[in-house]
Amino acid sequence: MSESETIHGGTLVAELLVKHDVPFLFTLCGGHISPIFVAAKEHGIRVVDVRHEATAVFAADAVSRLSNTVGVAAVTAGPGVTNTVTAVKNAQMAQSPVVILGGAAATLLQGRGALQDIDQMALMKPHVKWAAAVDRVRDVVPTLEKAFAVAQSGVPGPVFVELPVDLLYPESVVRELYADNKSKGTSLRARVLNWYLDRHVNKLFEDAWQRRAGAPQPPSIPAYTPAQVEQTLSHLRQAQRPVLVISSQAMLDATHAHALQEAVLHLGIPTYLSGMARGLLGLHPLHMRHKRTKALKEADLILLAGVPCDFRLGYGRSLSRKATLVSVNRSKEDLTKNCSPDLAVHGDAGAFFRALAGRWEGDPAQWSAWYDTLEARNDARDQEIVEQAAVETDYVNPLSLCRQLEDVIGDDSVIIGDGGDFVATASYIVRPRGPLSWLDPGPFGTLGSGAGFALGAKLVRPDAEVWLLYGDGSAGYTIAEFDTFTRHKIPIIAV
Numbered sequence: 001m002s003e004s005e006t007i008h009g010g011t012l013v014a015e016l017l018v019k020h021d022v023p024f025l026f027t028l029c030g031g032h033i034s035p036i037f038v039a040a041k042e043h044g045i046r047v048v049d050v051r052h053e054a055t056a057v058f059a060a061d062a063v064s065r066l067s068n069t070v071g072v073a074a075v076t077a078g079p080g081v082t083n084t085v086t087a088v089k090n091a092q093m094a095q096s097p098v099v100i101l102g103g104a105a106a107t108l109l110q111g112r113g114a115l116q117d118i119d120q121m122a123l124m125k126p127h128v129k130w131a132a133a134v135d136r137v138r139d140v141v142p143t144l145e146k147a148f149a150v151a152q153s154g155v156p157g158p159v160f161v162e163l164p165v166d167l168l169y170p171e172s173v174v175r176e177l178y179a180d181n182k183s184k185g186t187s188l189r190a191r192v193l194n195w196y197l198d199r200h201v202n203k204l205f206e207d208a209w210q211r212r213a214g215a216p217q218p219p220s221i222p223a224y225t226p227a228q229v230e231q232t233l234s235h236l237r238q239a240q241r242p243v244l245v246i247s248s249q250a251m252l253d254a255t256h257a258h259a260l261q262e263a264v265l266h267l268g269i270p271t272y273l274s275g276m277a278r279g280l281l282g283l284h285p286l287h288m289r290h291k292r293t294k295a296l297k298e299a300d301l302i303l304l305a306g307v308p309c310d311f312r313l314g315y316g317r318s319l320s321r322k323a324t325l326v327s328v329n330r331s332k333e334d335l336t337k338n339c340s341p342d343l344a345v346h347g348d349a350g351a352f353f354r355a356l357a358g359r360w361e362g363d364p365a366q367w368s369a370w371y372d373t374l375e376a377r378n379d380a381r382d383q384e385i386v387e388q389a390a391v392e393t394d395y396v397n398p399l400s401l402c403r404q405l406e407d408v409i410g411d412d413s414v415i416i417g418d419g420g421d422f423v424a425t426a427s428y429i430v431r432p433r434g435p436l437s438w439l440d441p442g443p444f445g446t447l448g449s450g451a452g453f454a455l456g457a458k459l460v461r462p463d464a465e466v467w468l469l470y471g472d473g474s475a476g477y478t479i480a481e482f483d484t485f486t487r488h489k490i491p492i493i494a495v
Contacts, residue, residue: 009137010035015141017045018044019213022069027056052480054083056073057087059456061449062460068253071098074103087452095248095330102124103163104165125160146217154222235301236360240366243302250349258435263353267356289378295374296319300323301323301324313338327339398422413465413466416467450469451477458491468494
């Protein structure tokens with residue numbers, strides 16, 4: 001049996017996913033991409049089918065955030081692709097490395113009114129780091145290799161690869177498909193048509209199996225300099241009121257999350273956490289949860305770890321103009337967005353602050369008065385919450401509910417926030433217990449991400465409690481995914 005009869009384009013995809021240590025493939029099944037499912041299952045990749053394509057991308061996003069693997073979703077052509085757009089944009093703004101594999105009409109039928117045929121590239125390009133349409137089987141592997149490298153390099157983000165149906169099925173099946181469209185006549189026109197069809201299918205499969213998946217290309221990540229570490233140490237030694245703000249981007253290297261925790265505790269700087277960084281310090285008192293804006297206005301040194309000065313920092317207005325500002329970010333644009341740092345470090349924030357801690361020999365006691373001030377404010381706000389939670393209301397008091405959740409959520413847990421007001425309340429009452437234990441949409445603020453996040457989180461951390469905190473509006477988007485949880489025996493707790 002020839003190689004073309006034993007493998008197909010779906011096999012090439014599955015082999016590459018294995019090489020990149022992808023454990024799960026999220027999807028809503030469709031005929032255009034069925035060979036990918038078959039090959040993935042044969043290669044030991046768990047195929048998880050959901051009720052909406054957006055959930056597949058959200059689940060892949062969660063896997064990428066909680067592990068050092070790229071999350072992968074495969075969706076069928078046309079509406080399968082269009083249904084992912086909100087989740088793809090969410091991943092772009094959250095800087096999550098995700099690969100979306102999109103099916104497409106046969107290469108020869110695109111633009112001719114084929115089933116589910118639209119210009120998918122025009123739709124996806126504005127919302128991804130990179131998009132590519134493959135038109136020959138031999139290009140499947142190199143295109144996907146580039147996709148994985150691009151997704152993880154620099155500022156991570158989603159990428160889209162379009163795989164037409166006639167590149168994925170076995171060569172014999174595709175040749176039969178094209179043969180069925182041949183003319184039975186003998187006229188010049190018929191002979192030209194048949195020659196063209198033969199030529200087209202020969203090009204599709206020319207050198208098809210010569211390029212197989214190899215070792216992954218290492219991502220390219222901007223690097224800080226030792227001089228920048230020394231400059232920051234100098235600022236830190238002189239500071240009387242330092243504040244450290246850490247956000248999601250500092251958590252991109254999931255394997256070093258606990259090392260970052262140790263680094264921040266060693267530095268001893270009063271720290272505010274947001275996004276994926278919630279839970280980085282567990283329940284340690286160094287984590288200041290309230291009155292961040294007031295602290296930033298009074299600080300004389302502000303350290304931003306992967307934090308852009310967007311709406312979450314008042315477009316830069318939340319920062320004291322008198323403070324020395326050190327910003328570390330993988331994005332050159334975000335380094336200076338709405339602010340002018342005294343030291344702009346273009347590099348990975350997690351790696352930078354681990355290096356900073358390795359060189360720090362100062363005594364956090366020099367900031368004890370500042371710490372006591374911030375802690376007193378923190379405690380005062382906590383007391384306000386206790387009093388507000390005790391107020392009798394006509395319906396459920398959300399503060400009271402969140403305080404009760406705080407009492408029962410386990411130490412080994414992942415908390416998913418999906419909603420607006422309710423989740424905003426939960427974010428300052430319910431405390432994640434450790435690094436990589438909080439997931440929310442990020443700056444796009446998307447409702448409906450929760451079920452996919454919970455699905456991905458439970459697969460990555462099967463022994464953890466996964467709590468899905470729903471707002472009433474957001475629950476409506478993905479309530480059908482409880483069928484997915486049941487079919488795949490994935491236990492989560494939803495409130």
